[in-house]
Amino acid sequence: MSADPRKPVLVIGLGRFGSAVAATLERMGHEVLGADADAEIVRDHKDALTQIVEADCTEIETLRRLGAAEFDTAIVAIGTNVEASLLAVLALVDLGLPNIWAKATSERHGRILERTGAQHVVFPEQKMGERVAHLVNERLLDFISFDGEFAIARLRAPEPIIGLPLVTSQCRKKFDVTVVGVKRTGEDFIHAVPDTIIMPEDELVVSGRIDRIEAFSALCAS
Template structure:
């Protein structure tokens, strides 16, 4: 299968999320066709992206005229206008776009986007809210869910595991989590192994189910 990671991307909707995404893709060397129905937004990004056009993404002929069917990947970044978000997604499916990402503002919105054909649904506000809640409620320095019930967390080692080689700690058997990597106070992150000894100033990245990660990061 061909590697499509460097293929151009269509970004529809240039609000905060869509414009940030388009600019970062362009910064990383990806060609971007950015679309929005608001001329002022398009004008503000002119010269900063590969192609920025004013168009109605709910009009299939307008999408054809600006060459959207030639793209393999598209992101529907339309925010609060749910009707436009859903209709745009369905039109991209009709045009044969093979990899469609769509932003949802709620789980219900996301389910509808999946039904009309979105291949990936993202809930940036919801995901950021969950992430921040985990960080505020525990000792986590960072948190990311990577599936329905699996997560990675950046945290400090609990007292009982400081000074003990991981291979002798029984940490995984007792709490179900794995220490993936560790960073000393003046070091970069490196892979953890059975001989790794954690210190008080270390930062560790752990992996496990959400419940296991939450339980472990609550240890003193």
């Protein structure tokens, strides 16, 4: 989520997703105002965030009183109440915020959020489900997808390229993946170059189409 570090970010909805986003933004150096209509949630997070308020952010007048119009970026992290998430986005649009992110719980919810005016819609549960599915076979050590077709993954070095420099193994030509970096025990990740020789215990960071990465990881020795 891109946000100007010199300006504050408004986070509406402090459930697991919203509170995690808010806390991470604060650690990154952003000034964050967290808001939730549930008094108990606000009490639970009062020590985790520098600024937190109990407020019904589906009302435009409430948002005005909070100074929401002065924010460039707002994140609507309301998940369970679809109507509330839509009303909050609509109110932010009416206030003229240029950078609105919203959490969606379904494709239909996401489409409505976009039509309401959210510039960025995220599906955290869906993305996490996809990530777990790709990791469960234990061939992939980490996995991040982009646009549903491409990904960056961390995996153990497959048997066919062990002992070879990358220029010889020709991963891009033979397997249609790009080896971006290499991690060795006790060492930092290094940027992969054509002369990099892959060792048996190496972990690789690779990029490419998801199906190609899955096929590449399947070459790992059992």
